[in-house]
Amino acid sequence: MRHILLATALLAAPALAKPDADTKAWLARTAELSSDAMEGRDAGSPGHARAIDLVERWFKAAKLQAAGENGTYRQTVPLHEVAVTAADMRVVAPDGSAVPLKFLHDITPRPATNLPATLSGPMRFAGYCSTAEAGPELKGKIAVCYGSRRAGRAQGAERLAAVTAAGAVALLTIDDAGFTVEAPRWPDAYARAVAHEGTALPAGLPQFRLNGAALERLMAGTGRLAATLLTEATYHRDLEGFDLPGRFEAKLTTVQRRFTSQQVLGLLPGTDKSKAGEVMLLGAHIDGYGFGEPVNGDGLYNGTLDDAGYVALISQLAARRKGKGFARPVLFAAWTAEEKGLLGARWWLQHPTLPKEQLVGVINLDQLRPLFPLKALTLHGLGQNTLADTAKAVAEGLKIVIRPDREPERNLIRRVDSWPFMEAGIPAVNFVFAYNPRTEEERIYRDWYQRRYHRPQDDISTPMDLDAARDFNRFFSTLVETAANATAKPVMKAKPTQP
Numbered sequence: 001m002r003h004i005l006l007a008t009a010l011l012a013a014p015a016l017a018k019p020d021a022d023t024k025a026w027l028a029r030t031a032e033l034s035s036d037a038m039e040g041r042d043a044g045s046p047g048h049a050r051a052i053d054l055v056e057r058w059f060k061a062a063k064l065q066a067a068g069e070n071g072t073y074r075q076t077v078p079l080h081e082v083a084v085t086a087a088d089m090r091v092v093a094p095d096g097s098a099v100p101l102k103f104l105h106d107i108t109p110r111p112a113t114n115l116p117a118t119l120s121g122p123m124r125f126a127g128y129c130s131t132a133e134a135g136p137e138l139k140g141k142i143a144v145c146y147g148s149r150r151a152g153r154a155q156g157a158e159r160l161a162a163v164t165a166a167g168a169v170a171l172l173t174i175d176d177a178g179f180t181v182e183a184p185r186w187p188d189a190y191a192r193a194v195a196h197e198g199t200a201l202p203a204g205l206p207q208f209r210l211n212g213a214a215l216e217r218l219m220a221g222t223g224r225l226a227a228t229l230l231t232e233a234t235y236h237r238d239l240e241g242f243d244l245p246g247r248f249e250a251k252l253t254t255v256q257r258r259f260t261s262q263q264v265l266g267l268l269p270g271t272d273k274s275k276a277g278e279v280m281l282l283g284a285h286i287d288g289y290g291f292g293e294p295v296n297g298d299g300l301y302n303g304t305l306d307d308a309g310y311v312a313l314i315s316q317l318a319a320r321r322k323g324k325g326f327a328r329p330v331l332f333a334a335w336t337a338e339e340k341g342l343l344g345a346r347w348w349l350q351h352p353t354l355p356k357e358q359l360v361g362v363i364n365l366d367q368l369r370p371l372f373p374l375k376a377l378t379l380h381g382l383g384q385n386t387l388a389d390t391a392k393a394v395a396e397g398l399k400i401v402i403r404p405d406r407e408p409e410r411n412l413i414r415r416v417d418s419w420p421f422m423e424a425g426i427p428a429v430n431f432v433f434a435y436n437p438r439t440e441e442e443r444i445y446r447d448w449y450q451r452r453y454h455r456p457q458d459d460i461s462t463p464m465d466l467d468a469a470r471d472f473n474r475f476f477s478t479l480v481e482t483a484a485n486a487t488a489k490p491v492m493k494a495k496p497t498q499p
Contacts, residue, residue: 019466022316026473029058029312031460034288034304041303042290043194043261043337043344044079051286055264055334058315063323064266067331068353074262077336077347078197082111083190086253089208091218091246099217099246104188104293106214107172109252110207111193119206119250121169123218125229127239129171130154131162137241139167142248144218146233147173147209149409153236160205170206172248177212178234182410185450186211189292189301194340196347197258208250221245261287263336263344265353268318270484272327278489279358281331282317282480283345283417284310284365285338289454298456306458307338309469310365317477326484328360335417338366345417349424361387361483361490362428364418365476369433369448370469371462372441376401376434377475380413384497385427387483387490394479398471403434422496433468 019027033054039047056073068074087103101107109115121142127133129145130153143163148154154162156173163171175184188209193202210218216226222245232239263286270276288303302308311334318332331354337343349356377395379402381388392402405413413419418428435441452458483490 020470022473023466023470026309026312026316026469027466029316030304030309033312034302034308034460036300036302038302040290040301041286041288041308043287043340044259045290047290048261048287048336052262052264052334055286055311055315059264059266059318059332062266062315062318062321064268064318064332067265067267073264073266075265075348075351075353076260076262077344078258078260079194079337079340079343080197080199080201080256080258081192081194082113082201082254082256083192084109084111084115084252085255087191088251090249091220092249093221093246099220101214101217104191105186106211106217108188108191108209109250110202110209111191111254112202112204112206113256114203115206115252115254117252119170119252120247123172123244123246123248124241125239125244126163126241128154129159129162131158133241134162134166134168135241136166137243138163141168142170142172143168144172144244145174146229146239147176148233148236149176149179150236151409160207164205168205170208170248172208172210172218174210174215174233175212176233177230181407183450184212185453185455186213187293187295189289189454194337194343196343201256218248219244261336261344263348264334266318266332267354268321268323268330268332269325270327270329271325275328275489277358278360279329279331279354280326280480280484281333281359281362281421282314282365283333283335283362284314285336285344285417286311286334287336287339287344289339292456295455295457301454301456302459304459304462305369306453307366310368313365313473313476317480320477326481328484328489330480330484331359338417342417342420346420349420359421359426362418362421362426363387363476363480363483364416364428364430366416366430367412367432368472369445370464370466370472371433371444371448372435372465372468374400374433374468374471376403378403378405378432378434379429380405380416380418380431381422381427381429381496384422384494385429385490385492386488387427388429390483390486390490391429391431391479394482395475398475398478400471400475401434406434425492427490427492433472
């Protein structure tokens with residue numbers, strides 16, 4: 001099976017120089033960890049458990065010491081979930097005719113513990129639903145708001161607070177179709193919300209996310225007004241409020257469950273006794289999305305580059321060391337429940353398996369897509385800690401340009417497992433393959449996000465640039481060696497912020 005997976009992956013790669021042995025080994029691990037047998041590694045699922053077993057075997061074979069709970073390689077994370085499992089939603093026109101809205105394709109309810117089983121009400125469009133726009137006309141109505149993601153317009157928290165204060169009975173937010181740097185994609189995989197056991201799940205005003213392509217059906221009977229509204233909002237213009245002619249109706253089924261999910265932790269002891277209390281952490285998340293809404297007939301979300309490839313990479317680094325330590329101890333972590341809100345990494349920080357104060361630096365691997373030649377990397381943490389300075393120096397030595405985040409509005413820095421450590425004041429870094437605007441590299445990158453990101457198409461058939469994978473893997477191993485052997489430990493330089 002492993003030979004078949006590797007052959008498939010090599011065939012999917014562009015015609016490049018023959019990959020070296022190390023890149024082949026990385027690709028084989030990536031293929032095995034994201035194979036159909038792992039069933040997408042949804043947190044707490046049987047496929048996830050098989051993936052945990054596999055990575056634990058890798059850690060043991062690499063002679064890492066158990067660094068989980070109770071002398072094991074594992075830590076158990078208790079979780080609580082609320083999910084919308086079925087939904088019948090429609091718009092009823094004044095003449096009694098009904099226009100259906102397809103669950104997960106046209107519209108998705110926000111899971112909440114108090115989401116009503118039925119909801120019905122008149123609708124009013126209130127522009128961007130800022131505090132100034134959400135007036136008394138919304139009382140007793142379903143607020144329909146344009147979900148702009150641009151600076152200067154009301155964002156999610158302000159919209160919700162404004163329509164709640166105005167007396168709306170629900171909030172329906174239209175996707176910002178003009179936000180081209182990360183365009184909204186449909187269908188959704190599912191409607192679920194997960195939290196640590198004992199932490200409150202979402203509640204409050206019922207909320208719905210609407211596909212911009214379905215706005216015409218929501219506004220049936222208004223002619224071309226829906227298209228005009230989308231155009232005006234895309235150009236960031238002011239939008240006047242008005243009542244919609246129909247009523248929104250929904251029948252919703254929600255289910256709650258409690259479950260656990262595990263993560264894997266292994267320690268490579270250091271060789272310098274004076275640095276025994278200075279631990280470097282290498283992390284990547286093992287969980288994916290499992291089974292979800294089929295796209296082009298495929299409902300299995302393999303998660304090859306998000307993030308099986310980088311659990312594979314940290315495990316391969318451990319295998320190459322064969323128990324031979326760096327000056328500092330190195331903790332290897334395959335986090336769970338990243339896709340549910342960075343819950344595995346956050347749980348470790350709340351329940352550390354070694355003294356948290358010993359942690360001096362975190363190198364996180366996520367958001368990496370070796371799809372085109374590696375010429376530049378976006379570095380999260382740049383200017384905030386000396387570990388980022390080390391990463392910059394290592395990259396430049398390998399002729400890789402380091403850049404700050406040029407698209408901060410995407411909020412990528414807060415969407416990966418390095419962020420909780422940054423919040424805790426621990427030096428941490430994360431990387432994204434960078435590109436220049438209006439180039440073939442940008443086209444490839446945008447296409448991947450549109451067609452493969454968080455979709456079943458993120459599998460081993462992805463056409464990877466194996467030279468780029470080789471170059472990043474070399475950069476990563478050099479960075480780990482440099483940071484783990486450096487005379488001075490990493491320190492914070494500034495409070496972590498969105499660049």
